[in-house]
Amino acid sequence: MSDWTPxxxxxxxxxxxxxxxxxxxxxxxxxTVVVLGAALAVFLTSPGxxxxxxxxxxxxxxxxxxxxxxxxxxxxxxxxLVAEPCVLVLASLVAICRQSxxxxxxxxxxxxxxxxxLFRGVPSLLVIVLIGVGVPALELNGVTTxxxxxxTTALTLxxxxxxxxxxxxxxxxxxxxQWSSAEALGLSRTQAMWRVxxxxxxxxxxxxxxxxxxxxxxxxxxxxxxxxxxxxxxxxDWQGYHFNGTALFVAALYFLVVAVPLTRLTDWLMHRQxxxxxxxx
Amino acid sequence: xSALLSVAGLRKSxxxxxxxxxxxxxxxxxxxxxxIGSSGSGKSTLLRCLNRLEQxxxxxxxxxxxxxxxxxxxxxxxxxxxxxxxxxxxxxxHLSVIDNCTLAQTRVHRxxxxxxxxxxxxxxxxxxxxxxxxxYPDALSGGQQQRVALVRALCTRPRLLLLDEIxxxxxxxxxxxxxEIVRAEAAAGMTMVLATHEMAFAREVATKVCxxxxxxxxxxxxxxxxxxxPREQRTREFLSRxxx
Numbered sequence: 335m336s337d338w339t340p341x342x343x344x345x346x347x348x349x350x351x352x353x354x355x356x357x358x359x360x361x362x363x364x365x366t367v368v369v370l371g372a373a374l375a376v377f378l379t380s381p382g383x384x385x386x387x388x389x390x391x392x393x394x395x396x397x398x399x400x401x402x403x404x405x406x407x408x409x410x411x412x413x414x415l416v417a418e419p420c421v422l423v424l425a426s427l428v429a430i431c432r433q434s435x436x437x438x439x440x441x442x443x444x445x446x447x448x449x450x451x452l453f454r455g456v457p458s459l460l461v462i463v464l465i466g467v468g469v470p471a472l473e474l475n476g477v478t479t480x481x482x483x484x485x486t487t488a489l490t491l492x493x494x495x496x497x498x499x500x501x502x503x504x505x506x507x508x509x510x511x512q513w514s515s516a517e518a519l520g521l522s523r524t525q526a527m528w529r530v531x532x533x534x535x536x537x538x539x540x541x542x543x544x545x546x547x548x549x550x551x552x553x554x555x556x557x558x559x560x561x562x563x564x565x566x567x568x569x570x571d572w573q574g575y576h577f578n579g580t581a582l583f584v585a586a587l588y589f590l591v592v593a594v595p596l597t598r599l600t601d602w603l604m605h606r607q608x609x610x611x612x613x614x615x
Numbered sequence: 616x617s618a619l620l621s622v623a624g625l626r627k628s629x630x631x632x633x634x635x636x637x638x639x640x641x642x643x644x645x646x647x648x649x650x651i652g653s654s655g656s657g658k659s660t661l662l663r664c665l666n667r668l669e670q671x672x673x674x675x676x677x678x679x680x681x682x683x684x685x686x687x688x689x690x691x692x693x694x695x696x697x698x699x700x701x702x703x704x705x706x707x708x709h710l711s712v713i714d715n716c717t718l719a720q721t722r723v724h725r726x727x728x729x730x731x732x733x734x735x736x737x738x739x740x741x742x743x744x745x746x747x748x749x750x751y752p753d754a755l756s757g758g759q760q761q762r763v764a765l766v767r768a769l770c771t772r773p774r775l776l777l778l779d780e781i782x783x784x785x786x787x788x789x790x791x792x793x794x795e796i797v798r799a800e801a802a803a804g805m806t807m808v809l810a811t812h813e814m815a816f817a818r819e820v821a822t823k824v825c826x827x828x829x830x831x832x833x834x835x836x837x838x839x840x841x842x843x844x845p846r847e848q849r850t851r852e853f854l855s856r857x858x859x
Contacts (some may be wrong), residue, residue, distance in 0.1 A: 336632075342625065351686040540726040 390579045399572040399581035406568030407588045413486050413554040413564070418547060420490045423496035430527060432498070433505050450467075453495035459556050462488040468562040485557035493550050500542045504535035538606060544600035548593050555589070565589075619644045619806055620665070620775060625674035625738070627657075627664055627830075634660050635830045638674070642775070642808060647707065649817035649838075650810040653853065657848045659702075659811035661827070666690070666697045667809065678775075695723060697775035702780040704760040706752040706767070713748040716767045724771055731770070732775045738766045742796050758789030764770035765796050776800070779811035814857055818842050826850045 340348070357391050377383070431439055431446045453461065465488040471480045478484065516526035536543070555566035565585040572581035618641040619794050625638040630808060637656050642648050650658040663669040667683065667690040676684045683693045687828050716735035720726040726734070739745050742762050752760055761781055768776060778797065782790040799821045801807065811817055817824055818838045825835040826847070836849045845851045 338626065338673075341673055343675065347684070347686055356688055 339542075366475040372511070375590045385496065390583050392422055392578055392580045395572070395580035396578060396584060398576070399569065399584050402568045402572060403565050403581055403588065406563055406565035407483075407585070409562065409564040410551075410554040411592075413489065413557060413562075414551050417486050417490045417493070417550060417554070418526050420486075421493045421550065422544075424490060424494035425501055426532075428494065428498035429501035429505060433527070435523065450495045450498055455464070456492075458489065458553055459559065461492050463490075463559055465491075466557075479559075481560045481562050485560050485562055487496055489550065489553060489557065493546060493553075497543065497546050500539050500546060501535060503542075504539035505531060505539075507538050508534045528599055540604055540607075541598065543578040544597065548596055551592055551596070552589055555585075618642055618677075618807075619646075619675045619679065622662055622665070623675045623677075623826060625661075625664060625676065626672045627660060628668060628672050633749075635664070635671075635829060638830075639830055640825065640832065640835070642806060645772075646803045646806055647820050648808045649821040649824045650808065650827055651812075651814065651817060651824060651853075656827040657830040658827055659779050661768050662699070662808060662810055665684070665777060666694050666699055668699075676747060691723075694775045695771070697777065698768035698771065698775070698779040700761070700764050700768050700779065700781050702783050704752070704757070704764045705782075706764055708752050711749050711751055712755075712763050715752065716770050719767070735766065735770050738769055739746045739763075740767060743792075756789065757785050758792045760830050760832050761789075761793045762796060765793070769800070774806060776805055776807045777809075778807060780810050780812065782811070782813060814842070814854070814859070826853065828853070 346439055379385075386562065404556070428446045428449060431442050432450075434443070462485055469477060469484055479491045505527075512530055513526060516530040517523070521529065554564065558564055558567040561567070565588055569581035569585040573579050619780050620640075620642040621631055622638055622640040625635055626633065627635040638661060640648070640778070647838065650661065652658055660669060664671050671684050675682050678693060678697070681688065683690075687834070706712075707718070710718065713732060713735055716739070717731040720731035721735065725835055736745070736748060739748055742765070744759060744766065747755060747759060747763070752763065755763065761784075765781070767856075781797075783791050785793060790813065794813065797816075798805070798820055821838045823835060824838045824841040825832045826831065826845075826849075828849050830857065834841060834845060840852065842854065845854060
């Protein structure tokens with residue numbers, strides 16, 4: 335209908351609505367500037383600021399430590415890239431295992447419960463040390479002594495337990511009528527799980543899942559305790575050698591650079607999903 | 616007497632799709648206005664525009680002598696006195712029946728907790744739900760849930776009640792128990808605007824019936840006239856389809 339022209343009243347209303355939007359935008363900008371400014375002022379006027387700046391924000395140290403920390407961070411990325419898919423596969427299997435009713439899987443169910451209880455109960459750092467030091471001490475034939483692989487395995491086991499529980503919560507949150515309608519179509523329980531329930535569960539679990547993913551990315555730094563040369567290790571090495579903490583700052587920046595886009599990406603994926611499922615609403 | 620609610624020249628579109636054209640409607644106090652028409656004719660959208668769940672593109676919605684389509688009007692101030700019940704009940708599943716009924720009373724209207732519970736319990740009793748106060752919505756039948764939703768809307772003593780096809784999701788045998796409440800409220804003088812597919816009910820309780828077709832009110836008038844001697848060909852066709 336192109337024969338419609340807004341009435342004078344509507345034009346006036348649109349003008350007022352626009353003015354209200356502008357006012358809100360100005361207000362939110364002003365509030366943001368004031369709050370951030372105040373926080374920054376507290377920081378910059380603190381008595382220890384000059385010393386802090388000298389220790390953590392020294393440009394020459396920044397430049398000096400950058401190559402070594404960069405090389406270290408490449409190791410973090412490799413650990414992450416290996417651990418993340420392993421975590422997802424392990425967690426999916428554990429979660430589905432715990433929800434299955436097949437008698438054949440009964441022993442696996444018990445193993446799955448013990449596994450999640452155990453690895454959620456022990457601090458990741460301890461697991462890494464125990465596996466990284468303990469496994470080589472067993473002197474088993476054919477088992478790697480590479481600290482990279484041992485550390486990554488430990489991290490995978492720790493996060494697998496958490497992510498499994500996230501996925502299981504997602505599975506439980508799918509409405510029981512979905513099971514009924516899948517089974518009414520003649521799908522087996524396994525088919526219903528993989529084709530109908532699990533995809534919906536994952537969708538629901540995306541926010542906490544991404545939370546764990548970002549967390550995993552950061553916790554790759556824990557492997558430094560085994561002596562693996564990654565960003566944290568490289569940074570503290572520089573710190574110990576030059577009595578300057580700027581290297582730690584460089585490492586922190588690296589982790590941020592990866593984590594922030596990752597979380598933005600999640601938000602975007604989630605909103606796209608919501609728009610699709612609710613039809614643009 | 617000026618109307619409680621009067622709509623003039625209301626237009627609503629989603630992008631290029633215009634869903635309501637030049638709607639004009641007047642609702643006096645104690646009126647029961649029934650909106651009829653096929654699915655997609657704009658009945659629900661019109662109701663949602665009336666309490667500003669949807670923003671309109673043009674026109675005036677005058678409620679209590681105030682143009683509530685004005686962007687400066689806080690929609691919450693409108694909804695304080697305008698109740699709404701949905702087709703899908705939309706009860707809060709994490710709250711018990713009584714808590715569903717006291718939430719708005721205590722949080723929006725600042726009624727004391729005890730008083731709110733008394734009011735809710737009294738209405739629940741009146742509509743045969745006295746023993747369900749502590750139950751959770753998912754444990755109730757559809758008819759019971761929809762009666763709770765009505766009680767929830769009535770608890771805050773609205774001046775105008777919007778009912779959006781409230782029996783459309785119910786089994787035929789449960790429709791009666793829900794309509795019973797609406798009938799009682801109509802008799803007690805509650806002002807209502809309702810979208811409905813229950814023609815017999817519309818004929819019985821309505822003071823005015825509006826037939827919507829492709830986003831326009833094609834015809835409106837007292838039920839006897841609209842059902843007895845419809846003026847428009849399209850109205851006749853619609854009625855013969857739904858009444859046969």
